[in-house]
Amino acid sequence: MSTSSIVLFNKPYGVQSQFRDDSNNDHTTxxxxxxxxxxxxxxxxxxxxxxLLILxxxxxxxxxxxxxxxxxKFARSTTKQGKTYLVQVEGLAxxxxxxALTKGVLLKDGKTLPAKAVLVNEAELPIQLWQRDPPIRERKNIPTSWLMLTIYEGKNRQVRRMTAQVGLPCLRLIRWSVAGFELGDLAVGEQLRIELSPEHYKQLAIND
Structure with missing residues (x-):
């Protein structure tokens, strides 16, 4: 098997996940x-x-x-293919x-697969949070929570819809890991190229 590489990228807020701008908004690409x-x-x-965005x-x-x-439909996909998000929500979970998040949430396009949902303190997050521009909206007298949420599928805007459905509007969403690859300590806008090893191909269930 010929080897190849992937690029891990810490996508900033406001950047579209595409190279060509075909919209009429102010987001960069x-x-x-x-x-x-x-x-x-x-x-x-x-x-x-x-x-985390992988290219x-x-x-x-x-x-x-x-x-x-x-x-x-009753089973998770392989755990190595899971995607873990750090989710700041409005209210105390x-x-x-x-x-409800763990068992699966009924959305308009069907019920989500079982997930993993853990409440964490901000100090326990696996990254040092950076300042978001613009900052999240905050309302006086309404606290916020951080969740680590791992999903095993990819419905459109799934995490935001899941948390909203259980009464926890999403304020900030950061993807931490995809298919076993983690954001690590990449700074905002920074990228890291990784040459894939046989172990990586096994991790991704890619055979000759």
Missing amino acids: LSEYFNDKSLRIAGRLDATSEG TDDGRVNKAITQPPKTN TPLQLL
């Missing part, structure tokens, strides 16, 4: 950060979401990340709300 036209995005992030020039890698192995 990835073309301001990359000039390698062979790279393709393996799993998009909304412009208003931040964190690759290998179609097998792209498919392994964006189209993980199928499972029956209760055990019942966390349980």
Whole structure:
């Protein structure tokens, strides 16, 4: 098997997960950060979401990340294909709300697969938070919570819709990990190229 590489990128708030600007908004695109036209995005992030974006020039890698192995409707996909988000929500998350997220939430386009949802203190987050521009909206006398939420599928704006459905509007969304690759200590707008090893291909369930 020929080897290839991936690029881990800490996507800033307000940057579209595409190279070409075909919209009428004020968001910038990835073309301001990359000039390698062979790279393709393996799993998009909304412009208003931040964190880990993976790019690759290998179609097998792209498919392994964006189209993980199928499972029956009662089972999670392989844990290595999970995506973990750090989610700041409005209000203090209760055990019942966390349980609802864990069991799956009924959305307009169907019920989500079982997920992992953990309430964490800001000091326990696996990253040092950076200042977001613009800052989140805050309302006096309404506290916020941080969740670590791992999902195993990719419905449109899924995390935001899940938390809203259980009564926890999303204020800030940062993707921490995808398919076993983590954001680590990448600064906002910083990128890291990784040469894939046999272990990485195994992690992604890519065979010869």
